[in-house]
Amino acid sequence: MKGYQIAYILKRKDPKLYEEARKIKEAYGLKWDEAIKIAKGEIPEPLKLNEISRKLADLENEIKTIKEDFEDIKVTLKFKVEKCKYVDDEGYCTKYPWIGKRDNWKVREDIVRGRLVYHVKVAENRFLCLGCPYFKLKKFA
Known part of the structure; x- marks a missing residue:
């Protein structure tokens, strides 16, 4: 029919x-x-075209905000890694050793108090420094 x-x-x-x-x-x-x-x-x-346009504009604003936030995080992380007194010349964190080894992170093995630990190369994994409570500037330490 x-x-x-x-x-x-x-x-x-x-x-x-x-x-x-x-x-x-x-x-x-x-x-x-x-x-x-x-x-x-x-x-x-x-959806009508004006509704689609409004939703697209909202998404564009959200993406712009996320990009700006991401850039701020990148700048903060770069500053923290380069200026932290606990990051050695090779880019490894010497303050916070990990007990377990992660396959996708570059690590350096070390023995601390008779126990095998891993120092992460934070220069390549900067997000780890974002919330680090041990961060101290090199020039003030």
């Missing part, structure tokens, strides 16, 4: 649903069967 035939039958059986489907069909330029499904609530109503 064609869309206009379905619409004709719907107009006789359920005029209220027909009117709602007709308004949706005209508003969005849809076929009858799609408009009827939307009117029945079987599928969601498509």
Whole structure:
């Protein structure tokens, strides 16, 4: 059955649903069967162009904010790693040794108090320094 035939039958059986489907069909330029499904609530109503534009602008603003925050974090991390008194000349943290070894981090093995520990190369894993409570500037230490 064609869309206009379905619409004709719907107009006789359920005029209220027909009117709602007709308004949706005209508003969005849809076929009858799609408009009827939307009117029945079987599928969601498509977004209008202005709604899409608004949502896209919101997303662009969020992405811009995330980029700015990320740049701030990068600057902070660079400062912390380069200026921390506990980072040696090779870029390894000497203050906070790890007990376990991570495969994806460069580490240097060391023995501390008779126990094998790993010093992480924080120059390549700067995010580890972000919340470090031991951070101290080299020139003030």
